[in-house]
Amino acid sequence: MKKTEKSFPSAILGLCLFFGTGLLGSCSKTPVPPGAVSLTIVNTLTTPLIVNFNEEDSILFTGGGVGQIVDRNTALAFGLNGGKQIVNLREINTANPIYTWADHSMLNLLFDLPAGTMGSLFVSGTKEVPDTLLVRDSPLHFPAGDSSMGIRFINLSGEKAAVDVNLAGQADGSEAADLAYKNITAFTRYPADASVQQYVFEFRNASDGSLLATAAMSNINNPGTSGAANLWRHRNFTLVFRGVPGSTDSPPAAFIVRNH
Template sequence: MRRFNLVNWLLGIVISGAFVSCKKEASPPLVSSLTLVNTVAGSEPLITDFSEDGNLINYAGALRVPYGSYNDAFLLPVAKELQPLRLFQYPDTTSGSKPLFDLKLQLGKGTINTLFLTGTVAHPEYLISTAIPPLHQAADSTFGVRFINLSYQSRPVDVYVTTGTGEKAADGLAYKSITDYKRFKAVAASGNYTFEFRDQQTQNVLATYVFDEVGKASGNLWLFRNFTLAFTGLPGVTQGDQKQDALLVLNY
C-alpha cells in the first residue's frame, strides 16, 4: 500500500507564508489546491502546461500524470482564480502539438478542487469537483470516502461495503456522478473494508478495492483522512490497462 505523504505540500505552504510574513506591507497569498486525476482510457501520461501564453515550456521537467494512478505530486497549489491548463500526451509536446485538454479553470480562493479527466483519447471529457472534506474528531476514529463513476459511458453502478453489515454506500451512480463523503469507522474491530462496484442492473461485481488494516493502532494510513474511490476503465473490458477498476485518490 502506498504511503500518502503531504510533507512537501505542507512545507511549501509554510515556506511561502514565512517569506511573505517578512514583508509587513504584504498579505499572505490565499491559494487553492488542485488535484489532477487521469482516467482517460488509452491515454499516454499527460504533461501539464500552466503557462498563460502557451509558449514552449520545459516538458522534460514538467509534471506527468499517468493513466490510472495517484501520488502526492498530483496535488498542486494554485494562486490564480482563472488558471489556464493545457494537457498534452507525452511525448506529443512539440510547438505544433494539439493538447488533449485546453482548459480555463475557475477556482475560488482557498478552495479544494479535484480535476477528474475521463472519457477516451478520441472523446476526452472532464469533471471538476469543489468540496470541503469532512473534519474527523479524534474521539470518533473515522475516515471519509466519496465515490465517483469515471468508467466512460458505463451503466449506473452500486457501491457496497462487504465488511460488517454489507451496507450499500452508493446507489445508481451514473457516469460522471460523484457522491458526498461518507464516514467509516477505523477502530480495532473494523478489520478490512472491501468496497465493490456492481452493475446496478445485473449486480455483477465489476471492480473491488480493499482498505486494509483500517483499525491499525499505529501508522494507520486511513484514520482522520478523506479519499475518493473512482470507478474507471471501459465497459466490457476485463484485462489490460483499460479494464474496469478502482482507483484511490487522497483528499486530505
C-alpha cells in the same frame, strides 16, 4: 495533422507541488493558505498526462518532469494561486526512454478557482475524446478522539452506465445506489479504529448486479503509534471507478485517491 513530440528541457522552474507515491493519489492535510487553491488532477485515461499551467509551448516542470506527470489511474495535487487558472494537459509518450509529449494540447481548460478552494479535476473518456469534471471538494474534518475517515465514490465508467457500490458481503448499493456517469457522492464518515481491519468495496453493474471491480483498504486498524503510520485515519479518500467491460485497453477498475 501529424503530431510531433518534444522532450523535457534542461531548465527547472519551480511549482508549488504536493505529491505522493503508490496506490494513493497525492494531497496535503494542511489547510489551503490564504490566496491559494488546492487542485487535484485525477487521470482515468489509458495514457499518462503532463500538466502545465500556461498556454505556452514550453513545459514548466520540477524534478525532471516527475512533478507534472499524472500517470494513468493516479492523481496529483497542485498548490496554485487563486483566480483564473489555465490547465493545459498533453499526452505523454512512454515508449521513448526519455518521456516526450505531443506538441498540441489534449485539453486546454480555463477555470475560475476562488482563493481557498479545494477542488478535483477528473479526466475521463478517451484520449481521442476526453471528458472532464471539475468539483469543489468539501472534505470531512476530524476532531480529536474521532477515529474515522471520509470516503466518497465517483463513476467514470467508459460505457457511461450506472453502477452500484457495496461493502463486500452487504447488499448491492449499500454505499451508493444507481450512481450515474460523472456523478460523485459526498464524503461519508467511516470508522477507522481498532475494530476495522479493512474495507472491501465492490462496484457492480446497476442493471444486472454483475461484479465489475473491487477496491480494498487494508491495515485500517494500524495503531500508528510505532512503526508505519496509519494511512487512513483522519483522511478523506475518493474511490474512482473507470473502464469498460470487455475492453483489453481499458478494463473495469477502481482506484483510490487520497484527498485532504
